[in-house]
Amino acid sequence: MWIDLDRQAAAPLVTQLYGAIRRQILDGTLAPGRRLPASRELAASLRISRNVALEAYDLLLAEGFVTARRGSGTFVAAGATFPGVGEKPPPPAVAPLHMGYDSPPGVINFRPGTPDLGMFPSRLWLAMVREVLALPPQKILAYDHPEGRGELRQAICDYVVARRQVVCHPEQVVITGGTTQAINIVCRLLLGQRREVVIEDPITRDIRSIIASHGGRLHPLAVDGEGLRTELLPEHLAPAFVYTTPSHQFPCGAVMPIQRRIELLNYATRSGAYLVEDDYDSEFRYEGPPLGALHGLLPERVVYIGTFSKTLSPALRLGYLILPVPLVEQGRSHKWHSDLHNEVISQLALARFIDQGHYLRHLRRMRAHYRQRRNEIVATLKELFGDEVDILGSSAGLHLVARFPGRTFTGEFFAAMERRGVRLYAVAAHAIDPETHQDKLLLGYGNLDPTDIRRGLERLADSLRARQQPGDR
Ligand SMILES: Cc1ncc(COP(=O)(O)O)c(C=O)c1O
Known part of the structure; x- marks a missing residue:
């Protein structure tokens, strides 16, 4: 039996020895029924300790590669040959998923x-995380609920009610992995018998691609200097939802005036469609009075999506959905099926960050x-x-x-x-x-x-x- 051991290698000798014999059994070099050398003999020939040989044999025995017969030795087991288990193949030529935003350094x-990103409040965030980590492990390290931590849902609810004229209770808030996951949940919730989706055109390519991946049929509606051109809303259609960014149209930047908002709400009521309001960067308004969210005008027909990707960091992957009451249970369930729940320590750090007034200051x-x-x-x-x-x-x-x-x-x-x-x-x-x-x-x-x-x-x-x-x- 020819075995090459590398004493400089990172892998322990037991692993090397076990691996070498295993390979030879699989490829048939060591045929079924063949007797392996006694452990003492093997140890002497390889100049290793007998314990190493015994441990390698034990592993092979546990996995069924060999059988041991008392008094007569260790034998290659029947049915363990599987030729063609080769060397590790070269790495696959798979490029990173091209999101279209990366550029070479220096560009x-x-x-x-x-x-x-340089303005992220790292020191304060660290202080929040420290406070959270001082809590009992049962409160921060266990499996948790899909809708997200009550502390954060309450803090978000207080914020959107006070600052965005959203009308909701914390029970309607579902914490998500950003807008991206929120849209996936919305699609699962709303694309059933109705599969048509009216969407602003242009709108983030990624959002279109997510909706289409759920089988949504996109009906683009042009935007102008006042956002979605509501006079083009299709009366014949009965869409599942209308996707809109009324606070700051992406990418064209319009802020939708109240008249169009009302036309949109009337359309939702007439057609039975939901309005999905993506309020991704409304926190940064530089001119004119801040317009509240569409949500507050007709909470039962608007699904509101918020994110911390623009105000703090996209790497946190923290956002939220505010769902009309009849959709809450199903929404929580889709979140559960998607990833169980968001990571808890960041949720609690963010809740504290908001509660202690740092968020508004930031x-x-x-x-x-x-x-x-x-x-x-x-x-x-x-x-x-x-x-x-x-x-x-x-x-x-x-x-x-x-x-x-x-x-x-x-x-x-x-x-x-x-x-x-x-x-x-x-x-x-x-x-x-x-x-x-x-x-x-x-x-x-x-x-x-x-x-x-x-x-x-x-x-x-x-x-x-x-x-x-x-x-x-
Ligand atoms: C219109 C729009 N909504 C939301 C987002 C934020 O996505 P997320 O919250 O998943 O980071 C983006 C990202 O650029 C966006 O363009």
Whole structure:
């Protein structure tokens, strides 16, 4: 029996010896019925301790590779041959799932929707986590309930009732892994006999893709400077739900006025559709009075989705659903089937963060921070492009849209910009009907510092000037 042991290897000698014999049995080198050397003999020939040999034989015996007959020795068992169990294959050529937002290091990335990660309140968060970890283990480390911790649901409920004019009880709140999981739960809840979904166009590509993956049939409805064009709502349709971002349309940035909100609510009542209100970045409003959520106007027909991805960090994966009462039980059940419940320590840390007033202070600070950054990017756009550019949707959120009438931004343009070290995004990429959005760039500024914003926009200006030469458009 030829066995090679590597005394420098990380794997213990027992594991190596067991593995080598196991391989030889599987590939048939050691045939069924063959007698293995006595442990003492094997130990001597390999210059290992007898205990190592005995332990390896014990493992093989426990797994059925060998049989032991008292007095006569250890034999290869019948039925343990399985040739072709090869070496570890080379790693599969699977690329990471391409979400379309990564860029090589050093590239100025105008990715929308990421908050300023450097402003995350790490010290306070750590203090909250420390407080939570001091609680009895039974309260923080056990299996918990799908709807999420009562402390956090209460804190969220107090916040949305006071600040967003939402009308709800904590029992209606389900804590989710961000908006993304909330939408999955909504689809499972609402896509039954009705499978039609009216959706703003453009809207985040990812949201469309999730709804379609649940079998939802998308009916795009155009948006304008006041959000969803409610006069286009299809009367013949009876959709399961209408998906809308009334506080800050994504990506075009409109804030929906009350008249359209009421038309939307009337449509929901007429058609029996639910309204799914994605309130992803309403906390950051820089101009005009804050409009409350759609939810408060007709709580029984609106499913409200909130997230902490924009106000704190997308890596926390913490968001919430506020469900009309008849949907609560089923909603909790879908959350349970999806992932049992959100991680508990972060839920409790966040509940404390809100209860102790840190959240509102953080929002105030971040609002001032983003307002300043918004002012800078708007000023830079005006300085560099003058009346060549229309700026849309800059009154709220972490992104705006720059429209360059008469231009068409092609894939080739975006690739060329990336070679110049700037990653830009097309509004058209989020549109079901891209035709009318070819002249619009989506500029996320939440996680970019002002120097990079200026440098990125200067390179854009250079490229656009170069492209103005005849034949290059
Ligand atoms: C319209 C919209 N809603 C919600 C989100 C946030 O998703 P999540 O809460 O899953 O991080 C995004 C992310 O960019 C978004 O664009």
